[in-house]
Amino acid sequence: MSRIGKIARRTFLIGSAAIAGGVAFGVYKYNEDPENPLTSEGDKAVLNPFVFVDENGITLITPKAEMGQGVHTTWAALIAEELDVELSQINVLHGPPAVAYYNSALMGLALPFLDYEVGKFQDNLRGYVGEAGKLLGIQLTGGSTSMKDGFERMRLVGASTRETFKLAAANRWGLDRADLSTSAGMVSSSDGRTATYVELAAEAAALKPPKVDLRSPNEWRLLGQSQPRVDMLAKVTGTAEFGADIRVPGMKFATVRMNPKRSSMLRFDASETEKMAGVERIVDLGDGIAVIASNTWLAMQAADAIEITWQDANYVETTEGFFDQLAQGFDGEVNATPREEGDVEQGFAGTEVYAEYKMPFLAHSTMEPMNATALYTAEAMTIWSGSQAPLSARDSAAEAVGLAPESVDLIVPYLGGAFGRRGETDFSDLAARVAKAMPGVPIKTTWSREEDMRHDTYRPPAIARFKGVVTEGEAVMLDGQIISQSVLDLDGANRENVTGSFDQPYGIPNYRIRGYLAELGVPTGFWRSVGASINGFVFDSFIDEMAHAAGRDPLEFRLELVRREHAPSATVLETLKNMTNWTGQTPDGIGRGVAFTYSFGTPVAEAIEVQDTGNGIKIAKCWIAADPGFALDPSIVEAQLFGGAIYGLSAAIMGEITFADGEVEQYNFPDYDALRMHTAPEFDVRILENNKFIGGIGEPGTPPAAPALANALFDLTGIRARELPLIKTFDLIT
């Protein structure tokens, strides 16, 4: 059993925090007294260990999935900061699924700005986050919430653990705890005595953790400084273990073929396939088939050779059909009007602006195709799954094979990209169902890239219709309508599909956003920055259109409106202006665009410069200014910002999933490509810390990328792009 498995078994099944020579530390809840995290109290007795110390050393247990965003490093740094250990002294493990590892930020319980003066749009953000929490399952890595979730809780864990070790040493030496000091995982006294945390573990286990105060940011030694990522060495040597890399003795390799029309299976003929090399078993899953073989490639070859007759799709069969459905949906009822200021209907003198925008379905296309490994027996199951939501993945996989959730262990390896896709449970469920066909045999089920591309939970398509009026250079009215399929399964009004438009810090006196929902029947899901990825493009593009209609410089126009509402956002725009030496003028053959989106608590402004090379348009440069409040690890924050922008640019330029005959027409990267080394721009990133609250960072870099590019292309060509992807309108180099 893995080390985390042993720890989990001891801590959760034995139910005690003090384990032969070791001790676990944690907290119950952000908003409860952390004084005694180890005491059982009825339903709240679940211990959620974040620090585990035994004879083998110090282990930090994080419930957060490492999918590239650096969360293992920064959560470790949050604990290590107060614990007085170095990052190099500790081992970081992903914890097991547990209710105790709830995401406090998603649950809306611990957004730090609750205690502060909350502006309108922040209030809206809080409401959205709370709604999302109801649906997502509570242990989730997503929504750019990890730092909001861990910022105080993890430091409290570190501090209370440190003070417990000091108390143990004080008792041992007959000294006062206040006279002891800690550093590098060791307690020292002024008379020269020392003891390591590991040596003190057994004694500390018997103690009640003292109440502690957190250190102020100006005392931090790790936080605020770029740290070497704890996963980097493994990732440059090929030794990092992703879901796809799980090796279990005696394992077999499988692949699946499910209906590309996303409905059921009528029949299949595998008569030729059973004889193929390496094939061990053809599994009739009812709604698809699996081939279990001695080698993944042989399984994929065999799966391709099976003749399958699929049931038709339960939705309209073409891309055009979906967009017709969306357009018709504007005639239906409004689902939500989350912002309504002034009176947009009063009638205005001035220049009217109107635009309709169209955004396609998008795939996530993580580098690591969907996969999971499962070992099923009649009584229990172990499943290895790179899941963003391990608790729901475990429960769902258990249900899929008819086991109780507590009979299923779920282990989370590294995630080879996620972007929201790995918050779904389908790939874990399928691996469990395949494994059930051969009890006692561990089976890794790997999807082909084609299966992954054609069975995604896509970002939903959307249409937006925006009206505005500018009078004497001023924006006096903005009235937006947006329709899409919601990615939340909520009854009643929800704001998710208008996020990124209603919650922008723009002081426009008459400002209304209305959301409409359409039921398209195609599986859709969370895609990096979710609603803001769609509406960031719509809202900011429209602001740019209004600026031009007003005859104003687009950056100054934004700055004036944002300054009325939120000072840190205005500073972000001012910083971008300085970084780019913005003049509003560009030479022939060069275009520049600016965009701004406030999402996940972080204002981000981006500017893009495009060049007409005579042989296609090149994206030359991208500037980013962002304010996450606290940049806990500047190197990771920078990487998330430019990485998020590249993800957004890839989709804006060439991302499009289309349907014909009820099936997705894209199969692999040649049909659904992304930016590459030669097409990615040069970046200049500036990180500010004026915001009062800690914001997210994994997603906010994405929304402004598409509008910054579209606005730059307008500057270059005079053509306004209102439909994505941009390759349909512009000769961009790919």
Next chain:
Amino acid sequence: MQPLSTHIIRAFPDVLIDPIASFNSIKIKLKKEGSVSFKLTVNGVSHTVDLPAEVPLLWVLRDEIGMTGTKFGCGVAACGACTVHIDGEAVRSCQVQVADVWGDVTTIEGLGQPDTLSILQNAWLENQVAQCGYCQSGQIMQAAKLLADNSNPTDEDIDDAMQGNLCRCGTYPRIRAAIHDAAKSMGA
């Protein structure tokens, strides 16, 4: 969208398979119907596998030998995640059948281990390149071939050599910086 052929050409800059040479370099003996015994040298270690001749090297490494540092991304030579070296040439191991492996194979595990990092891997570490990390084995193997051919690559050389390697996290700026740093360290 892009036609498939252009991607395969540019994603596959280093592979020229000579079928006769590869046949002569491998001792083939028929085993059972459909399977053949192949001897491969990977990172200096000899392995014998019994497989159908068409199985790609990628899946021999991952599922038969158990070396998982080399990744499956697309299966059509469009992403570069499976890049390894055969006799010093960077190849997409998803496109090289086991019967066509014409020389010694080097994978990311052979380039350097955690306690014996190559200069290139160290540059990756120093520049904190990886995010999810899944494509990085392939990126590093491709960059190693670039630096073997060109000790001081320009940005344009890097664009040309690396454009077949996809990264969905968007680590390109740091990959570029790491290659420049490694070139400097190697020249020093």
